[in-house]
Amino acid sequence: MHNESVLHAMRSETSMVDFPGRMSALFFTSGxxxxxxxxxxxxxxAGGDKCxxxxxxxxxLQRFRKQWVRAAAITGGEPTIHAALPDTIAFLKKHGFAVKLDSNGSRPDMLERLLPELDYVAMDLKCSLDSYPALTGWKDVEAIRRSLRLIQSSARDYEFRTTLLETLHTNEELHDCGKLIQGAKLLVLQPFVPHENLPAIALRTQPRTRPSRLQEAADILxxxxxxxxxxxx
Structure with missing residues (x-):
């Protein structure tokens, strides 16, 4: 076992929304x-912070158990970049917690190793594969494709989710996204929400995704x- 977990921070309050159907503790990894x-x-x-x-x-975990919490959601950052993630999940399971993992899908080998232990997986489908390098800086799009297939075929329970940017997610882009996850159990659409500390300065003043556009996207997908x-x- 590694010297410490991969969990860097947590939300002190019990979450009612981060693990579908369960009250959960919400933990964050860095990097x-x-x-x-x-x-x-x-x-x-950036990563590199103490865990x-x-x-x-x-x-x-003992404090959460006293609040009748028996589930934990791990988000980031990107949890799968950490070698100690399997040890951390095993520790949570040993203490009686169901585990949900949020991932960007960039590490399919790690994901394949973890899937038998996970109770729920939420993977971001950012955009079409052709758009990934420009939007995320990630060029290994075949890793994304493989993770999508692994989750559909092997996850105990799962969802894919897309944050809708009106400047990017045209109807053509949405159709390309849909083809990637043909037959999937669940796709969650969520609005882009501008914020003053977003990494891309231009996006800080871009309008929030309109409800009407979210519904149009849902109708397509x-x-x-x-x-x-x-x-x-």
Missing amino acids: CNFRCGYCHNPDLL YTWDELGEI CGYVQKVVVRGE
């Missing part, structure tokens, strides 16, 4: 291999997947 201009956790991009020791994490849900209208 990310993407550079999305609309990232809402830019403080976590909870196993003793510290055990105490945190429902032809490809079993269910489309719009969150955060």
